[in-house]
Amino acid sequence: MQDLKSRTKRFAIDCWKFCKNIPKSREYDAWARQLIRCSSSVGASYRASQRAKSTADFINKLKIVEEEADESIYWLELFQEVPDTGRKEIKNLKHEAN
Template sequence: MIDMKARTKKFTIDCALFCSKLPTSREFNAYVNQLIRCSSSVGANYRASQRAKSTADFINKLKIVEEEADESCFFLEIIQEINKDNELKVEIEKLLKEGNEILAITVASIKTARNNQNKK
């Protein structure tokens, strides 16, 4: 199984590569820019969480990952709705699945970290 640091980095790259396949039009550009920003934040903030100074810092950084992963899924859903290219549907669904899995893993990690923090 791929570790989360590599997985979130791959998600960032996969979203960027996907965005390069979308049309450059007014309606897509805004969503593409947002998706690139939030998906890259997923990878960057997960990486930062691994260098956290305390459990509270770790949880705080993972909360940012949670928000950005959810936002990535939102923009993927918007693109899915306005996309007319059937060839991209499978790729969008794959990215949405991965984004939701990263989100679920992150939420579970936050809960575990909070539980461990409360036991101390």
């Protein structure tokens, strides 16, 4: 199994690449920005969890990772509902977020 630090970083990069290929419009832009933010936060929060000051702090930081991954799934689901988006790519990203 690939190290979670690497996987969460790869997830953020893959979401960024997905958003890069989304049609340029005001409507898509808001969703793409949100997806980039939360998918990047998955990795950043996971990294922060590795420097937790206590077990409780570690658990709290991992809960943030879980919340950000779930938010990423939400934005991917929205993209899945509209035409002109990469459905296979969305499925793979959702799988990784889960």
